[in-house]
Amino acid sequence: MKLSEIAKIFNGKIEGDGDVEISGVKGVEDCEEGDITYIASSKYAEFAKKSKASAIILKEKIEGLDKPQLIVENPQFVFAKLLELFYVKPHPFEGISQLASISESAKLGRNVTIYPFVWIDENVIIGENTVIYPFTFIGKDTLIGSDCVIYSNVTIREKVKIGSRVVIHSGSVIGSDGFGYIFHEGKHHKIPQVGGVIIEDDVEIGACVTIDRATTGNTVIGQGTKIDNLVQIAHNVKIGKNCIVVAQVGIAGSSKIGDGCILAGQVGISDHVEIESGTIITAQAGVMPGKVQKGVFSGSPIMPHREWLKANAIFQKLPELYKKIKELEEKIKQLEQH
The missing domain is CATH 3.40.1390.10 (MurE/MurF, N-terminal domain)
Structure with missing residues (x-):
C-alpha cells in the first residue's frame, strides 16, 4: 500500500x-x-x-x-x-460445529460461528456474526448481541445480557455468584445471588476477569468500557461508559464508578464507594467507603495526587529525620547532665 x-x-x-x-x-x-x-x-x-x-x-x-x-x-x-x-483479520464464518451442545430452544442469528465443545443452554439468544470459541459455557436465558467474540474457556452464567461488539478473552467468568454471607448462630449463611449482569455495547473484557452477578438487580458494565486481565468486579457494582480498568483492580460490592474513569493497576475499591465521572485513581491506591469527587488521587487511603507526592517525599526522608532526632535527644541529654 x-x-x-x-x-x-x-x-x-x-x-x-x-x-x-x-x-x-x-x-x-x-x-x-x-x-x-x-x-x-x-x-x-x-x-x-x-x-x-x-x-x-x-x-x-x-x-x-x-x-x-x-x-x-x-x-x-x-x-x-x-x-x-x-x-488483524476478521473472524471468518465457520458455521456451527456438530461437536457443540446447543439447546433446541436456543436462537442463533445469521452467520454465527460456534466451535467444538461449546455448551449453549436453554433459551439463549445469540445475535448475528458472533463467534464463540471452544470450551465456552453459556447459561440459560442469556442474551448475546451481534458481532461479539467470545474466546475459549469463558463461562457466562444464566440470565446475563451482553450487548453488541463485545469481546471477552479466555478464562473470564461472567455472572458468578456475588460474595454475600450473613453470620448467624456461629455460621456464615449464604445470601442467594438472584440478580444478573448487563454488559453494554463495545465493552472488551480481558483474560481471567470475574464479574459477579447482583444479589438482586444487575451488575452493570457501561458502553465502551475496557477491562484488563485479572480484574474482580463484585455484585451490584455499576461502572459507567468508556472507563479503563487496569489489571488486578478489585471493586467491592455496590460501588458506582462514573463515566470516563481510569482505575490503574492494583487499585482496591471498598464497598459502597461512589466515584465521580472523569476521576483517575493511580496504581495501588486504596479507596475507602464514601464519595470521591472528580480529580486525580493516589495512596491508601487515597488523597489528592499532588498532596500524595509531597507526603511521599517526606516519607522517604523519615530515616534521616529519625537519625537527626536521636542526635538532638542525645545533645539535650548531655546539656541536662551539665
Whole structure:
C-alpha cells in the first residue's frame, strides 16, 4: 500500500514522497525498510531520524527528517488503526460445529460461528456474526448481541445480557455468584445471588476477569468500557461508559464508578464507594467507603495526587529525620547532665 493511499484513508497530509510502498507497521525502534511507524511528538525527533522506517506518522512536521512524513491530528490513533488494517483479520464464518451442545430452544442469528465443545443452554439468544470459541459455557436465558467474540474457556452464567461488539478473552467468568454471607448462630449463611449482569455495547473484557452477578438487580458494565486481565468486579457494582480498568483492580460490592474513569493497576475499591465521572485513581491506591469527587488521587487511603507526592517525599526522608532526632535527644541529654 502506498503512503498516499494511507493518507487518503486518514485525511492526512504528506511531506515527502507519497509513492513510497508501505508493507508493515512497527514500533519506532523495531522498524525495517517498508515499515511505517509513529512518534508522539517532535521531542522524539532523534528516534525518528535513527529509525529504519520508510515513513513516520507525526502531528507536526519535523525539519531535516529525510523520510516521508504523514501529518495527522492523532498519530497514535492512526498507528493503532494501521495495525488493525495490516494485521488483524476478521473472524471468518465457520458455521456451527456438530461437536457443540446447543439447546433446541436456543436462537442463533445469521452467520454465527460456534466451535467444538461449546455448551449453549436453554433459551439463549445469540445475535448475528458472533463467534464463540471452544470450551465456552453459556447459561440459560442469556442474551448475546451481534458481532461479539467470545474466546475459549469463558463461562457466562444464566440470565446475563451482553450487548453488541463485545469481546471477552479466555478464562473470564461472567455472572458468578456475588460474595454475600450473613453470620448467624456461629455460621456464615449464604445470601442467594438472584440478580444478573448487563454488559453494554463495545465493552472488551480481558483474560481471567470475574464479574459477579447482583444479589438482586444487575451488575452493570457501561458502553465502551475496557477491562484488563485479572480484574474482580463484585455484585451490584455499576461502572459507567468508556472507563479503563487496569489489571488486578478489585471493586467491592455496590460501588458506582462514573463515566470516563481510569482505575490503574492494583487499585482496591471498598464497598459502597461512589466515584465521580472523569476521576483517575493511580496504581495501588486504596479507596475507602464514601464519595470521591472528580480529580486525580493516589495512596491508601487515597488523597489528592499532588498532596500524595509531597507526603511521599517526606516519607522517604523519615530515616534521616529519625537519625537527626536521636542526635538532638542525645545533645539535650548531655546539656541536662551539665
